[in-house]
Amino acid sequence: MIDDLRSQLKAVEEWGEVLPIRQEVDPRFELPAISKKLEADKALLFEKVKGYRMPVLVGMDNSRSRISRVLRVDDFNLTLRYLEAIRHPLPPKVVQDGPVKEVKITKDINLPEHLPVVTHYEKDGGPFITAGVVIAEDPAHNIRNLSYHRLQVMGKDEIGIFIQPRHLWELYTEKEKEGEPLEVAVAIGLDASIRLAAATSGSLIPLGFDELSIAGALRQKAVEIVRCETVQVMVPAKAEIIIEGEILPGLRKPQGPLADFTGTYGEAWEGPVLRVKAITHRKEAIYQDLLPFTPEHHLLLAVPHEPVVYQAVKTSVPGTKAVHITPSSSGKFHAIISIRKEHEGDGKNAILAGLNSSRDIKLVVVVDEDVDPFNLREVEWAVATRFQADRDLVVIPAARGNELDPSCPQPGLTAKMGIDATNLLGRSERFEKVRIPEMENIRIQDYLGP
Ligand SMILES: Cc1cc2nc3c(=O)[nH]c(=O)nc-3n(C[C@H](O)[C@H](O)[C@H](O)COP(=O)(O)O)c2cc1C
Ligand SMILES: [Mn+2]
Structure with a gap:
């Protein structure tokens, strides 16, 4: 049962996702520099921090x-x-x-x-x-x-x-x-x-x-x-x-x-x-740190925000499956929305609802349910093979946006863009995504090892 940082640390250690750093590090710049180099990888436990007894844990989430x-x-x-x-x-x-x-x-x-x-x-x-x-x-x-x-x-x-x-x-x-x-x-x-x-x-x-x-x-x-x-x-x-x-x-x-x-x-x-x-x-307290502008920071912003977008889009498009606000969009600006398309036009409605669900969202990409919205390679594949810019691109000039977006011409004024990367309904069979039978039942660890 995970109910505090220690029980979480123990579980994550068992999953092999904690990297202990035994070398002494300076909490000024040296520690965050190492964290930045490994930002999307494991959690880092700095065991020896110069001048302190407490270890520092970064990137747990x-x-x-x-x-x-x-x-x-x-x-x-x-x-x-x-x-x-x-x-x-x-x-x-x-x-x-x-x-x-x-x-x-x-x-x-x-x-x-x-x-x-x-x-x-x-x-x-x-x-x-x-x-x-x-x-x-x-x-x-x-x-x-x-x-x-x-x-x-x-x-x-x-x-x-x-x-x-x-x-x-x-x-x-x-x-x-x-x-x-x-x-x-x-x-x-x-x-x-x-x-x-x-x-x-x-x-x-x-x-x-x-x-x-x-x-x-x-x-x-x-x-x-x-x-x-x-x-x-x-x-x-x-x-x-x-x-x-x-x-x-x-x-x-x-x-x-x-x-x-x-x-x-x-x-x-x-x-x-x-x-x-x-x-x-x-006793033996662990000091937890968050390095700003890393996936940890962006996930803490994105994950609690996804329900806001999800609710708004679901109301408009009942076939909505999931919303992914991507960490690389600073955890705020880009949403991938996965839908089961039931009517031609669902993709556009999901764009409108998604862009309007939050001031922060400035790009919505809509994908069909056969595309994993959490896998950006699959999302790019859908944009490459299902999207035509003259037909499927929506641009809204000068809407209200996030004051901290450095690209805005004036703080809080932003263009918004939607990419409808869903298949045309009549053509979804002709352009069915390839799959290998039984692949989802293969446990890769059964094939590795001795
Ligand atoms: C890592 C992180 C840092 C944040 N830093 C600040 C901050 O410095 N000042 C602030 O007002 N909000 C900051 N926020 C946002 C708010 O804390 C967050 O939106 C929170 O939900 C606000 O809670 P409230 O609605 O109860 O006020 C930060 C959020 C995260 C995830
Ligand atoms: Mn509150």
């Missing part, structure tokens, strides 16, 4: 197939499991104690000394905690929220935080108006279910919908939560590390830049400050 296996579904059912988790969430379970309480630091907080926080890219403003999930509560309204934020370590007990106007911003500004800080916790070292749930799109769930209850349903086991030492926030009892603190009212400091999901630096910004009050962690 850098493969779609691995995320699916961790959640015990196949790639096609990942979106359905997600939608199911939102329909039938499983609330967290309160426990009195947990492994994350094994070590408690409440005095002489010194973040740069305790945690091997990584400095990733050349022009980044400093070391950033990139795999931390911020947990906040509004007890008066029985609200808990999980979200990701850029967390820049700025001093011994000071973290800069970048908050876009979404759920955490609402909770923070509500408190700030009263001149009060917002108590929060940052959880580091989590299994895939919590990491994905924390990235759930705001268009799927309103503020007040507890992301931890999505995580519970995703993994089909309630997340155990335990009270913090110094703030009124409940946190996953089996997290590796918890940072407790408060986001101060009325204070902004210069922060950043930080490499964005688009692979550009973006601007420096003025952001609020999180004052750290305590750190608790497991």
Whole structure:
């Protein structure tokens, strides 16, 4: 049963997908350089990090197939499991104690000394905690929220935080108006279910919908939560590390830049400050890092977004089978949509619905159900053999798009494109895709080995 980072690490090690790095590495540039070279491959466990006792784990969720296996579904059912988790969430379970309480630091907080926080890219403003999930509560309204934020370590007990106007911003500004800080916790070292749930799109769930209850349903086991030492926030009892603190009212400091999901630096910004009050962690804690602009980053953006696109397209084209937002499109911009075509025109309707389902989607490629939308070689084959540009290309000029897309003529204004790579219905038999009988029943491992 995978219900924390350690049990996931053990499973992934058994699958042969963890590469231990025994050589000592510097958390400034050297560690991320190695991670970047191996970004689409295995998870990397850096056992010796210069100046620290804690090992650093990078890329644990850098493969779609691995995320699916961790959640015990196949790639096609990942979106359905997600939608199911939102329909039938499983609330967290309160426990009195947990492994994350094994070590408690409440005095002489010194973040740069305790945690091997990584400095990733050349022009980044400093070391950033990139795999931390911020947990906040509004007890008066029985609200808990999980979200990701850029967390820049700025001093011994000071973290800069970048908050876009979404759920955490609402909770923070509500408190700030009263001149009060917002108590929060940052959880580091989590299994895939919590990491994905924390990235759930705001268009799927309103503020007040507890992301931890999505995580519970995703993994089909309630997340155990335990009270913090110094703030009124409940946190996953089996997290590796918890940072407790408060986001101060009325204070902004210069922060950043930080490499964005688009692979550009973006601007420096003025952001609020999180004052750290305590750190608790497991014995032999593992520090988890996310290298921005890698498949891991892009999968955490894409997988929770696919249900949004899927729902919209399914409403319009009932034969919709799957949606794949590709990691290489920065995990946001390109969607491959697989449909069972029932009427001529279904492909075009899927394009319209897909492009309109989200501001971020700027390219939709529609393929028939005999093409695996998660295999980009098959998708390109469909474009090469089923698509004619004069007949099957749709271009919408100057629609609203993502503000961070560097190709836009002005921020937030984008052209959108659809490629209908489905077969013409009457011709699908003549152009049937070749197959070898019984191939799906062949287990390749039976033919290898001695
Ligand atoms: C790795 C990663 C990093 C992110 N960084 C930020 C960030 O720095 N600031 C921000 O406001 N959103 C960031 N996001 C997006 C939000 O955390 C994410 O959309 C989340 O679902 C928002 O939750 P909320 O709807 O509860 O506010 C990031 C997402 C991921 C997956
Ligand atoms: Mn939320």
